[in-house]
Amino acid sequence: MQFVITRKTGEVQNCTIANEGIVNFSRGADGATARVHFGNQCRRRADDQTIVIKMICAT
Numbered sequence: 001m002q003f004v005i006t007r008k009t010g011e012v013q014n015c016t017i018a019n020e021g022i023v024n025f026s027r028g029a030d031g032a033t034a035r036v037h038f039g040n041q042c043r044r045r046a047d048d049q050t051i052v053i054k055m056i057c058a059t
Contacts, residue, residue, distance in 0.1 A: 015042035
């Protein structure tokens with residue numbers, strides 16, 4: 001899983017577990033909700049422009 005955050009300045013932050021941009025990910029008991037805790041350079045800011053969620057699968 002990867003989150004891509006575009007900052008107010010246009011700077012793009014790629015956030016993954018590998019780069020410690022995602023510190024914790026947990027699914028809700030209903031299976032329809034989830035919670036993400038961001039760390040390091042990926043901490044959310046009130047003036048962020050966009051956030052895109054990408055599912056990355058490998059087999």
